[in-house]
Amino acid sequence: MADPITEVAQQHPAPDGVIYQYGTAGFRTKAEVLDSVLTRVGLIAALRSRALKGKWVGVMITASHNPPEDNGVKLVEPMGNMLQEEWEVLSTKMANQPAGEVFKYYKELATANRIDLNSPARVVVARDTRASGARLLGCLQDGLKAAGAESKDYGFLTTPQLHYMVRCLNTEGTKDSYGTPTEQGYYEKFGVAFKNALRGKKPSGSLTVDGANGVGGPKLTELIKYLPPKEEGLEIFVVNDNVIKPESLNVDCGADYVKTNQRAPPTSKTGPGDRCCSLDGDADRVVYYFKDTNNVFRLLDGDRIATLVASFLGDLVRQSGLADSVTIGVVQTAYANGAATNYVQQHLKLKVDCTPTGVKYLHHAAEKLDVGVYFEANGHGTVIFSHDTLETIATHEPKSPGQKEALDVLRACINLINQAVGDALSDFLLVEVVLAHKNWGPQEWLSTYTDLPNRLLKVVVNDRKIFQTTDAERRLVKPEGVQQQIDKEVQKVRQGRSFARASGTEDAVRVYAEAATKAEAEDLARKVAEIVKVAGSK
Numbered sequence: 001m002a003d004p005i006t007e008v009a010q011q012h013p014a015p016d017g018v019i020y021q022y023g024t025a026g027f028r029t030k031a032e033v034l035d036s037v038l039t040r041v042g043l044i045a046a047l048r049s050r051a052l053k054g055k056w057v058g059v060m061i062t063a064s065h066n067p068p069e070d071n072g073v074k075l076v077e078p079m080g081n082m083l084q085e086e087w088e089v090l091s092t093k094m095a096n097q098p099a100g101e102v103f104k105y106y107k108e109l110a111t112a113n114r115i116d117l118n119s120p121a122r123v124v125v126a127r128d129t130r131a132s133g134a135r136l137l138g139c140l141q142d143g144l145k146a147a148g149a150e151s152k153d154y155g156f157l158t159t160p161q162l163h164y165m166v167r168c169l170n171t172e173g174t175k176d177s178y179g180t181p182t183e184q185g186y187y188e189k190f191g192v193a194f195k196n197a198l199r200g201k202k203p204s205g206s207l208t209v210d211g212a213n214g215v216g217g218p219k220l221t222e223l224i225k226y227l228p229p230k231e232e233g234l235e236i237f238v239v240n241d242n243v244i245k246p247e248s249l250n251v252d253c254g255a256d257y258v259k260t261n262q263r264a265p266p267t268s269k270t271g272p273g274d275r276c277c278s279l280d281g282d283a284d285r286v287v288y289y290f291k292d293t294n295n296v297f298r299l300l301d302g303d304r305i306a307t308l309v310a311s312f313l314g315d316l317v318r319q320s321g322l323a324d325s326v327t328i329g330v331v332q333t334a335y336a337n338g339a340a341t342n343y344v345q346q347h348l349k350l351k352v353d354c355t356p357t358g359v360k361y362l363h364h365a366a367e368k369l370d371v372g373v374y375f376e377a378n379g380h381g382t383v384i385f386s387h388d389t390l391e392t393i394a395t396h397e398p399k400s401p402g403q404k405e406a407l408d409v410l411r412a413c414i415n416l417i418n419q420a421v422g423d424a425l426s427d428f429l430l431v432e433v434v435l436a437h438k439n440w441g442p443q444e445w446l447s448t449y450t451d452l453p454n455r456l457l458k459v460v461v462n463d464r465k466i467f468q469t470t471d472a473e474r475r476l477v478k479p480e481g482v483q484q485q486i487d488k489e490v491q492k493v494r495q496g497r498s499f500a501r502a503s504g505t506e507d508a509v510r511v512y513a514e515a516a517t518k519a520e521a522e523d524l525a526r527k528v529a530e531i532v533k534v535a536g537s538k
């Protein structure tokens with residue numbers, strides 16, 4: 001009889017000709033070709049946990065904002081971070097082994113990483129609401145069982161909730177305990193923090209939250225039960241929360257729809273000045289929007305959340321008397337609007353770092369700061385505080401009632417922020433706290449600066465890998481000469497900026513352009529796309 005690992009690998013064979021890659025967001029593709037990947041991810045998760053002396057690692061089954069027929073899987077490190085890059089490579093290799101080689105490769109990995117295959121392995125799993133999730137969970141569990149891992153299945157969770165569980169399980173009973181590793185524990189923690197951070201301030205009006213017909217909707221409905229009643233706190237309406245029909249997931253709704261189309265979901269019925277926000281399919285991403293008094297759609301994206309939060313935290317740090325000991329920085333990608341970067345540097349007087357696209361790069365850069373506010377323009381992001389900074393804030397003695405007040409709000413905000421990973425639910429609660437304290441509606445928030453008109457295009461080329469970048473993806477080094485052509489076009493428009501990079505999640509090159517006017521931005525984007533197209537067809 002074959003060993004159990006070969007047996008499960010053969011039970012869930014990979015279809016011919018498909019090559020898998022652990023990319024920016026884990027493995028992600030059509031759900032129908034993912035069975036073998038899930039089984040092997042089970043094996044990798046067991047190995048990763050064993051390599052970390054039996055700490056809990058997480059596996060999330062989701063394809064985020066992708067269409068309903070897709071699915072995917074990503075691994076979570078013990079503190080709730082994304083998988084280490086070296087293990088992304090090993091996961092990719094494991095996913096592409098022929099079934100007959102899987103056990104051999106598994107043992108090779110164990111030897112190379114000095115893993116004792118008889119030591120304990122602990123894996124937490126959860127999934128979003130996609131129809132294929134149950135089948136894929138079965139494939140994952142087969143892999144975990146074959147590897148002899150202990151597993152905990154939380155059923156349906158948002159991606160950030162799963163990250164939270166992993167961090168809680170690994171810190172339980174220690175002085176760094178992150179919370180109770182249950183859904184109720186999550187709601188209680190964020191519910192209490194929201195109330196404390198508001199400190200009696202009541203957000204004006206209501207907030208309509210679009211759940212993208214994904215897992216975020218029902219989880220938010222649950223969370224609302226732990227928030228202050230609407231008379232004292234925030235009135236929240238949850239829309240697009242139909243998870244009974246998984247084929248409606250991300251269809252004409254959700255954060256990606258809103259950001260890409262720069263419009264509200266067609267089902268939106270809110271009036272001028274009403275705040276709305278949209279989550280994505282696994283609720284790790286959020287964007288705000290509203291209609292202005294002229295009924296014009298206005299987007300408040302990740303850049304706006306970052307600037308709002310950075311300015312508020314900066315005020316709190318100053319008002320608490322901590323300005324000399326705590327510095328705040330903002331981390332963005334090249335997709336951040338130039339006006340947002342300018343506002344942070346010139347107006348907020350804070351440092352801005354730029355990293356390549358993908359949350360893990362932003363997170364790593366933010367980890368180097370006392371307080372790192374990081375957001376992608378599309379709404380992924382959070383704030384992280386260094387260990388020393390948390391200590392400083394926790395032990396600081398306020399010298400006046402004003403300092404005490406600010407310090408209390410700052411401490412509550414720290415609890416309200418999901419520091420394991422960007423969390424749409426925690427992020428929007430934080431935004432609401434800031435708006436309530438500033439006594440701002442969406443219009444005041446929008447008025448802080450004016451976005452430069454911009455355009456994002458996708459160009460399909462023969463081989464996107466030939467487009468190689470430097471300087472946080474802002475300049476092309478290959479194909480040779482292409483960057484010079486782009487520079488030439490950029491110089492022709494006012495306040496021009498443009499760059500091209502290969503997408504990490506789609507088979508295309510993305511072109512971004514911004515300029516002083518809409519016409520110039522559009523024109524620049526078209527010209528750069530043409531340059532890329534020509535270079536990519538050689």
Ligand SMILES: CC(=O)N[C@H]1[C@@H](OP(=O)(O)O)O[C@H](CO)[C@@H](O)[C@@H]1O
Pocket residue numbers: 024025064335357358359376378380502503504505506510
């Ligand atoms: C321009 C853009 O929005 N890019 C997205 C997209 O990456 P690409 O590498 O651009 O395909 O998907 C990533 C994963 O969800 C996300 O982190 C990133 O921000």
Ligand SMILES: [Mg+2]
Pocket residue numbers: 064065280281282283284285
């Ligand atoms: Mg997502």
